Amino acid sequence: MLVAIIGTIVTLIAAICAVYKLNQCTHGICLYIQQHYQDEYQHCETLARIAGGGQRNTSLFVMESFHSGKLASIDDPQLQHMRQQLTRLKTLFILSPTLIFLSIAIIAEPWAN
Numbered sequence: 001m002l003v004a005i006i007g008t009i010v011t012l013i014a015a016i017c018a019v020y021k022l023n024q025c026t027h028g029i030c031l032y033i034q035q036h037y038q039d040e041y042q043h044c045e046t047l048a049r050i051a052g053g054g055q056r057n058t059s060l061f062v063m064e065s066f067h068s069g070k071l072a073s074i075d076d077p078q079l080q081h082m083r084q085q086l087t088r089l090k091t092l093f094i095l096s097p098t099l100i101f102l103s104i105a106i107i108a109e110p111w112a113n
Contacts, residue, residue: 007104011097018093025089029082030062033071036078040070 030043034041041058048057066070071079 007101010104011100014096015093016098018089021034022086022089024091025082026059026063027084030059030065030077032078033062033066033081036076037071037074040065056059 020079044061045058047061051057051061062071066083068081
C-alpha cells in the first residue's frame with residue numbers, strides 16, 4: 001500500500017515537472033516563430049482573432065503550423081532542434097509514469113515479502 005502511495009506521489013511530481021518543461025518548450029517555439037517568422041505569426045494571430053480567444057489561440061495556431069502547416073516544411077536548424085527537443089519531452093512525459101512505477105516496484109520487491 002505504501003509503495004502505491006509513494007509511486008503515485010512521485011508520478012504526480014514527475015508529471016508536473018514534465019508539463020512545466022513542455023510548456024516552456026512550447027513557449028520558446030512560439031517566441032522564436034514570432035521573432036523570426038513574423039508573416040506566419042501574423043497569419044496565426046489573424047486566425048486566432050477570427051476564432052476568438054486571443055493570445056492562447058494564437059499559440060495553438062502557431063503550434064499547429066509548427067507541426068503540420070507552413071512551418072513544418074521550413075529548413076531551419078533552430079526549428080529542427082526545437083522539434084527534436086519537443087519530441088523528446090513528449091516521449092519522456094509518456095514513459096515517465098511507467099518507468100517510475102517499475103523502478104519503485106523493483107526497489108520495493110525485497111520488502112513486499
